[in-house]
Amino acid sequence: MRTNEAARPTGTSPSTLSAILGAAAVVTRPVWMLVDAVMAGHERWRQRQALLRLDDHLLKDIGVSRSQAEGEAGKPFWRE
DSSP states (O other): OOHHHHHSOTTOOHHHHHHHHHHHHHHHHHHHHHHHHHHHHHHHHHHHHHHHHSOHHHHHHTTOOHHHHHHHHTSOTTOO
């Protein structure tokens, strides 16, 4: 008996395990895509709020006017 066979539960074939893992990937992939999208949206919102907190001198240093900063911060978090 090989060592990997001893670790496998009785009655579970490699093809069954493969099918279970494949089904789990099908279910979890969209969940992780959603989590990634939410995290990206939060990061965009956080950066836009930080842009609003900059004073005019710092905005000028990065080449952005106050109206441009306000316009960027006014975008919804889902829009890039």
